[in-house]
Amino acid sequence: xxxxxxxxxxxxxxxxxxxTWSHSYVNDAGMTVSGPDPGSFPGxxxxxASERIVQEQNLDKVSIKEDAAGFFxxxxxxAFLDQYAxxxxxxxxxxxxxxxxxxxxxxxxxxENPDLVDDVxxxxxxxxxxxxxxNYTSKEGQEVRxxxxxxxxxxxxxxxxxxxxxxxGKTAAHTDFIGGIAEEGAQMDVVLAEIGAKxxxxxxxxxxxxxxxxxxxxAVYLGDGQRSLDMSYRVEHRGEKTLSRITAKGVLLEQCKxxxxxxxxFISGAAGSRGREEENVLMLSPDVRNLSxxxxxxxxxxxxxxxxxxxxxxxxxxxxxxxxxxxxxxEAKKLLAEAAVSSVVEKIPDESxxxxxxxxxxxxxxxxxxxx
Amino acid sequence: xxxxxxxxxxxxxxxxxxxxxxxDRERFDFRDxxxxxxxxxxxxxxxxxxxxxxxxNEPEWMLQHRLRSLEIxxxxxxxxxGPSLDELHMDDIVAYVKPNTNMKSDWNQVPGYIKNTFxxxxxxxxxxxxxxxxGAQYDSEVVYHNIREELLKQGVIYxxxxxxxxxxxxxxxxxxxxxxxxxxxxxVALHGAVWSGGSFVYVPEGVHVDFPLxxxxxxxxxxxxxxxxxxxxVEKGAxxxxxxxxxxxxxxxLNLHAGCVELYVREGATLRYSTIxxxxxxxMNLNTKRAVVEKNGTIEWISGTFGSHVTMLYPSxxxxxxxxxxxxTGISFSGKGQNxxxxxxxxxxxxxTYSTIHSRSISKDGGIAVYRSTVDILPxxxxxxxxxxxxxxxxxxxxxSDTIPSLDIRTDESDVGHEAKVGRISDEAVFYLMARGLTxxxxxxxxxxxxxxxxxxxxxxxxAVEMNRLINIELEGTIG
Numbered sequence: 001x002x003x004x005x006x007x008x009x010x011x012x013x014x015x016x017x018x019x020t021w022s023h024s025y026v027n028d029a030g031m032t033v034s035g036p037d038p039g040s041f042p043g044x045x046x047x048x049a050s051e052r053i054v055q056e057q058n059l060d061k062v063s064i065k066e067d068a069a070g071f072f073x074x075x076x077x078x079a080f081l082d083q084y085a086x087x088x089x090x091x092x093x094x095x096x097x098x099x100x101x102x103x104x105x106x107x108x109x110x111x112e113n114p115d116l117v118d119d120v121x122x123x124x125x126x127x128x129x130x131x132x133x134x135n136y137t138s139k140e141g142q143e144v145r146x147x148x149x150x151x152x153x154x155x156x157x158x159x160x161x162x163x164x165x166x167x168x169g170k171t172a173a174h175t176d177f178i179g180g181i182a183e184e185g186a187q188m189d190v191v192l193a194e195i196g197a198k199x200x201x202x203x204x205x206x207x208x209x210x211x212x213x214x215x216x217x218x219a220v221y222l223g224d225g226q227r228s229l230d231m232s233y234r235v236e237h238r239g240e241k242t243l244s245r246i247t248a249k250g251v252l253l254e255q256c257k258x259x260x261x262x263x264x265x266f267i268s269g270a271a272g273s274r275g276r277e278e279e280n281v282l283m284l285s286p287d288v289r290n291l292s293x294x295x296x297x298x299x300x301x302x303x304x305x306x307x308x309x310x311x312x313x314x315x316x317x318x319x320x321x322x323x324x325x326x327x328x329x330x331e332a333k334k335l336l337a338e339a340a341v342s343s344v345v346e347k348i349p350d351e352s353x354x355x356x357x358x359x360x361x362x363x364x365x366x367x368x369x370x371x372x
Numbered sequence: 373x374x375x376x377x378x379x380x381x382x383x384x385x386x387x388x389x390x391x392x393x394x395x396d397r398e399r400f401d402f403r404d405x406x407x408x409x410x411x412x413x414x415x416x417x418x419x420x421x422x423x424x425x426x427x428x429n430e431p432e433w434m435l436q437h438r439l440r441s442l443e444i445x446x447x448x449x450x451x452x453x454g455p456s457l458d459e460l461h462m463d464d465i466v467a468y469v470k471p472n473t474n475m476k477s478d479w480n481q482v483p484g485y486i487k488n489t490f491x492x493x494x495x496x497x498x499x500x501x502x503x504x505x506x507g508a509q510y511d512s513e514v515v516y517h518n519i520r521e522e523l524l525k526q527g528v529i530y531x532x533x534x535x536x537x538x539x540x541x542x543x544x545x546x547x548x549x550x551x552x553x554x555x556x557x558x559x560v561a562l563h564g565a566v567w568s569g570g571s572f573v574y575v576p577e578g579v580h581v582d583f584p585l586x587x588x589x590x591x592x593x594x595x596x597x598x599x600x601x602x603x604x605x606v607e608k609g610a611x612x613x614x615x616x617x618x619x620x621x622x623x624x625x626l627n628l629h630a631g632c633v634e635l636y637v638r639e640g641a642t643l644r645y646s647t648i649x650x651x652x653x654x655x656m657n658l659n660t661k662r663a664v665v666e667k668n669g670t671i672e673w674i675s676g677t678f679g680s681h682v683t684m685l686y687p688s689x690x691x692x693x694x695x696x697x698x699x700x701t702g703i704s705f706s707g708k709g710q711n712x713x714x715x716x717x718x719x720x721x722x723x724x725t726y727s728t729i730h731s732r733s734i735s736k737d738g739g740i741a742v743y744r745s746t747v748d749i750l751p752x753x754x755x756x757x758x759x760x761x762x763x764x765x766x767x768x769x770x771x772x773s774d775t776i777p778s779l780d781i782r783t784d785e786s787d788v789g790h791e792a793k794v795g796r797i798s799d800e801a802v803f804y805l806m807a808r809g810l811t812x813x814x815x816x817x818x819x820x821x822x823x824x825x826x827x828x829x830x831x832x833x834x835x836a837v838e839m840n841r842l843i844n845i846e847l848e849g850t851i852g
Contacts, residue, residue: 019453024746024778027453252784266794268769283784286751290781298773298794301766305794309779312787 009034013074015203015232016293017263026259026293029230031201032175034080035147038115041086049103053130054092062090062121069151069179072203072232077177081149085119093128093158102131102163102349109136109144109172118148124158124186131161131349138196140169146197147173152180154188156210161189165353167360168196170225175201184210184239191347192233194221195360199228206235208242208273219248220344220357223256223288224364234263237270237303246277249341251361252288253368259291264307268299277307282314282340284333285368334362402492403621404485404592408511409472414595415463418442421565424468428534428568433545441554441564448558455682455711455740460656465628467566469511469593475532477518486510493619495588503615504583505530509600511593512568523581529574530585533601536572543574547603551634551690552662559630559658559684563599567632570600573614575641577607584613584646589631591620591655597628604635604643606669611642619679622652626681629655635663637671639693644672646831648839651679653709659685667693667722674830675702676839677714686744688717691725691753698727703827705843706739706771715744715777720753720786729760732823736767745777747788754785762792765823817844 011033019027046055070078087107093099109116122132138144146168154160160180168174174197180188194200206215215235223229235244246262264275281290294307314336322332338358345354410427412420421442425435450457473483479496480487490496490508499506505519507530514532523530529540536544554564571587591598606612620627629651637643643663651657657680663671673687689698700716718727733741747758764773775792797819805815824843828836 018774018776020744020776020778021453021746025780026778271769281781283781283786286754286784288782288784291779292781292790293776293778294790294792295777296775296792296794298764298766298775299769299771301769301771301796303766303795305792307775307790307792309790310788311779311781313784 011074011076015072015230015261016295017234017265018295018297020293024293026261026291029201029259031077032147032173033074033077035084035115035145038084038086038117041113041116044087047089047103047105049091050099052094052097053099053103054094056090058088059090059119059121066181066207067151067179068181068205068207069149069177071179071205071234073149073177081117081119081147085117087116087118089120091122091130091132093124093130095125096127098129099131102133105132105134107134107136109138109142109146109168111142114142114144116146116148120150121153122151122160122162123153124155124160126156126158129159131163133163133165133348133350135165135167135353136174137167138169138172141171142169143171144168145173147175149177151178152188154180154182154186156183157185159187161191163191163348165193165348165357166195166197166200167193167353167356170196170198170227172197173199176203178204180206180215182206182208182210182213182215185212186210187214189216190218191344192217192219193345193348193357194219194229194231195357200230202231204233206244207238208236208244209238211239212241213239214242215244217246218344218347220341221248221250221258222361222364223250223258224253224368226255228256229258231259232261234265235275236265236267237273237275238267240270241272242270243273244275247344248279249344250279251282251284251337251341251364252290253285253364255285255287257289257291261293261295262307263295263297264305265297266300266303266305270300271302273300274304276305279309280340281311282337283311284313284337284365330366334365337361337365404489406593407472407485408469408593410470411466412468414466416442416445416467416562416565420467424566424568427468427470430537431541434537437549438565441561444554445558445561445565448561450558454684454713457656457682459626460628464595464625466593466596467599468568469596470513471510471515473515475514475535476516479516482516486515489590489592490516490588493588493590495586498586502583503586504581505585507532507571507587509569509587509589511591511596512598514569514571519585526579527576528579528581529572531572533570533572533603536603540572540574543605544572544603547605547634547636548601549632549634551636551664552632552660556660560632560660563601563630563632563660566597567599567601570602570631573604573612575606575610575612578609580610581612584615586615586617589616589618591627591629594623595625595627597630600631602631602633606637606641606643608638609640610638613644613646616645616647619650620652620655623654625654627652627655629657629659631659633661635671637663637665637669639667639669642670642672644674645687646674648676649679653679653681655680657683657685661685661687662690663688663698664690664692665696665698668695669693670697673698673700673702673716674827675700675714676827677702677704677712680712681709683712683714686715686717688719689727690719690721691727692721694722694724696722696725700729700731701827701830702731703824704733704741706733706735706741708737708739711740713742713744717746718748718758720749720756720758722753724755725753726756727758729762730826731762732765732827733773734765734767734820734823735771735773738770740772742774742776747779747790749781749783749786749788751782754783756786758788760790763823764794765820766794766796
């Protein structure tokens with residue numbers, strides 16, 4: 001985004017760890033760095049979970065030695081979150097405990113409560129396991145704003161699955177930062193669905209600090225209309241024998257613009273580590289703009305890293321096959337687009353959200369995929 | 373016994389390494405005494421730029437171009453990406469060094485010490501064996517240019533840029549720095565201000581030049597810059613293979629190379645542009661190369677980057693006509709004290725255009741190898757395809773290997789794929805070869821040679837041998 005198009009509370013921020021040519025249009029993006037005091041947001045109480053989960057509605061007692069979310073978060077924006085968050089959740093999963101059911105935070109923005117600034121911290125003690133699902137929704141046409149930060153600290157051998165489903169209406173603002181740190185043997189699985197909002201701005205930085213730690217980051221995105229999606233996801237391999245995978249599946253239609261940057265960063269000392277990043281983009285309209293920057297940074301000899309990106313239209317032969325079996329072109333496209341994103345959507349542990357995502361994809365194709 | 377064998381092998385390797393390093397120095401690092409007939413002062417001023425133009429007796433439009441480029445240079449910022457260029461101080465660089473000879477077309481008329489330099493680099497010998505024409509630049513001026521008689525008869529022009537400005541002014545004025553304008557970036561603007569030497573090639577419609585043309589650029593003067601300009605026009609249905617070689621002796625002060633290459637590939641024409649670059653390791657190599665390819669034309673880039681302290685080099689292709697093609701095959705080998713930032717750019721600007729990128733890099737002894745690329749598919753480029761494969765081999769953990777591609781796709785009717793890998797030599801492959809009787813060192817060396825084979829097989833035999841030799845020199849210090 002050009003500097004002169006920025007609003008008063010927006011700033012051009014660097015989105016690439018390593019800058020490249022300005023004409024590649026991937027280095028920077030405009031982001032909302034602050035806002036007015038959002039006031040209160042209802043329901044800042046304990047979320048439904050078993051009694052073993054320690055909960056606080058503030059982060060006052062949390063000791064943060066390293067903030068992985070800060071990698072993509074400008075200081076000004078961090079200060080805004082620190083000061084104005086109107087939903088704060090600290091969840092601590094005790095040592096060795098497995099929370100069987102997902103802990104669900106349903107955050108619904110409305111005309112009466114249009115501003116949500118949430119700050120969530122999940123701390124999984126040694127050997128514990130938890131799934132946290134955060135679901136952002138708003139009604140179509142409502143001017144609402146979400147600004148958020150979610151942090152994970154997975155201690156030794158803990159396993160945290162974080163699912164964030166951004167299902168806001170297309171007029172909503174959405175700026176989100178995720179950071180995670182995994183200690184020895186810990187695992188972080190992060191599933192991100194960027195489906196709605198006007199110009200979603202999403203960041204995730206996962207640090208594999210301990211030996212044998214793992215990260216799996218699955219993302220699904222939908223771009224339609226004249227929306228602009230900006231995503232920067234990164235995994236840092238710091239410990240030895242760490243393992244990561246980033247997988248992104250996207251569908252783009254109409255005049256939307258998408259910028260997706262994924263980075264694997266193998267730090268010197270991360271011997272024996274392996275990482276893979278993959279993005280598959282389905283472009284279903286002639287006017288979409290699809291920007292990708294699959295970056296791999298390597299300062300360690302004894303690693304294996306690879307990335308793969310594919311972008312294109314639907315396979316005409318398969319489309320023809322489906323149409324010869326009686327499906328209309330739009331129905332065939334819906335079916336294929338649904339299949340393209342299903343492997344990520346299926347990782348969301350809530351069938352109703354899965355259905356709603358696929359429904360949004362289908363509706364977008366009905367509306368904007370006619371010309372494909 | 374095994375320990376004895378290992379010790380003997382290590383000793384043998386050390387001996388070989390020393391011999392090869394000596395051979396290397398002897399081959400590329402020898403220096404001639406400075407016998408230049410004229411040098412500008414250090415730094416960059418309008419007076420220096422005007423002086424260069426006057427020395428060359430250029431038309432007024434070229435002087436104005438130089439002065440305008442200087443203004444642009446002074447205005448443009450340094451790049452905010454890529455390797456650090458903090459060591460470069462233009463105030464310490466001599467922009468123009470004229471050797472004490474004019475251009476000749478007979479090696480016997482070239483001053484002995486310069487002729488000797490090019491003979492040691494094997495240029496006259498290669499000319500006789502396998503080339504259709506040769507240009508040789510020494511510091512800022514071309515000292516030798518020649519082309520086979522039969523190509524002259526077919527209308528092929530191969531000469532130095534200064535002669536082209538005088539004798540083919542209509543073409544040069546129309547095309548010079550139009551494809552790479554001075555506004556593009558700071559070092560192209562610098563080039564526009566102080567360019568000197570380089571080659572002009574014109575291949576008329578339908579003419580196929582069966583043997584390659586080669587221009588070799590030698591920078592001898594310490595603390596100097598070389599800013600040669602290469603302009604090639606391959607007319608409709610014609611074809612040519614152009615080879616560019618470059619080297620310099622090592623000094624304790626920085627040298628600068630900021631050349632510019634502009635290639636016009638007309639309808640149905642084919643141009644292969646091969647470069648084997650072995651600058652000394654005190655060189656800042658900030659080079660710009662671009663081709664525009666018309667309908668059904670083909671540009672093939674073959675690029676081997678071995679030398680220099682810092683390189684920023686990204687040959688780019690603009691696929692302007694329907695059915696135009698670009699292939700990029702590149703290798704870089706980054707060792708101690710080197711930061712080689714290389715890659716390519718492709719713009720698909722017409723329907724049904726095709727590009728393939730195949731890049732390999734090796735980094736060792738603290739060297740930094742960066743692969744950087746952009747692939748742009750413009751809205752009108754329907755039916756276009758692009759495929760990129762980028763592989764990096766790390767020899768140790770003191771080194772770095774970064775892959776920084778970006779893709780900008782603006783039409784749904786395109787197919788784009790990009791793959792990259794980074795890693796080291798697999799233990800399994802080494803074990804397999806050792807099980808078949810190779811020592812560990814031999815096994816590793818064989819694997820590295822296999823790694824670069826897709827590049828070397830694209831080169832003419834002599835240059836493939838040269839590239840493998842350069843790799844051997846680099847490897848001997850590493851393997852084992």
